[in-house]
Amino acid sequence: MTIGLWIIFLFLIFQRLVELVIARSNEKWMIQRGAIETGESHYKWFVITHCFFFVFILFEVFINSEKIALSPLLFIIFLSTQIFRVWCIASLGRYWNTKIIVLPGANLIRKGPYSFLKHPNYLIVGIELFVIPLMFQAYITSILFPILHLLLLYIRIPKEEQALLELNTNNE
Template identity: 60%
Template sequence: MNWWMGILFVFLVLQRLIELGIARSNENWMKEQGAVESGAKHYKWFVLTHSLFFVSLWAEAQWKDLYQLELNIYLFVLFVITQLLRIWCIASLGRFWNTKIIILPGANLVKKGPYRFIKHPNYLVVLLELIIIPLMFHTYITAIMFPFFHLLLLRVRIPEEERALGALEKGR
């Protein structure tokens, strides 16, 4: 793995760790307000999949001995756009953003930022990242496997989240 790949890899790992800290803080705040978690059974599969994504990315790059690769500027621009979209999603949800499904009874459904346009923009951003990042690293096996795993998980996650959000709307 060359220098720019190493820097990007460390950035991504640190970013995810920071986001987990934000999610934990938001979870604690929401639960203090009376929030309830839903869909906890499948959450471990998200953690496993996203952890293995980084292992796969690193391992495939090492296996391919990718030391001479130039940074693809077009993919990097797409990556930066996805990061800006990620920040927009998190900022739009504010204290309600989380990696888990946590619903605060009595709260209004957030319909600002990208949530004005689509219901689950963060899942789209993650899907794009799971394609773009491995393509930047020339780790094509990872680029195929992990978007597929993500889509499989979303088949469970989105209906569970919709049920929880539906219950929130009914309670209003």
């Protein structure tokens, strides 16, 4: 693996760790204000899936005997997803989290990408789970993990929609 790909790989791990710190801080802030968490039972599967995502990439890289070259097109798509990812997080501000946590009395965020899509962050994560492995020529990972992501979203989105509906109903 080239030094550039190692830098990207380490950046991604660092980014995810920073996001977990932000999510934890936001969670504490919301809980202090009376927020309610829901859908806890499936959250561990997101954590497990995202951890194995990085393990699978490394595994595929190490079993691949060819030298991996960074594709400029895939790198541009990757950079675009990172910009969009930050836009999603910034738009939700203190309400952004990796868990389903709703704060009674809070208004539904409808700015930034949330004014165009209901769940833009999930779309970005799905694209990342496809594009990032392709950058590393980890083709099995690029197929397997977007599918796992969709299966998890099949569980998560209805739970999140229900929580948001209840929040919205309580605000009327």
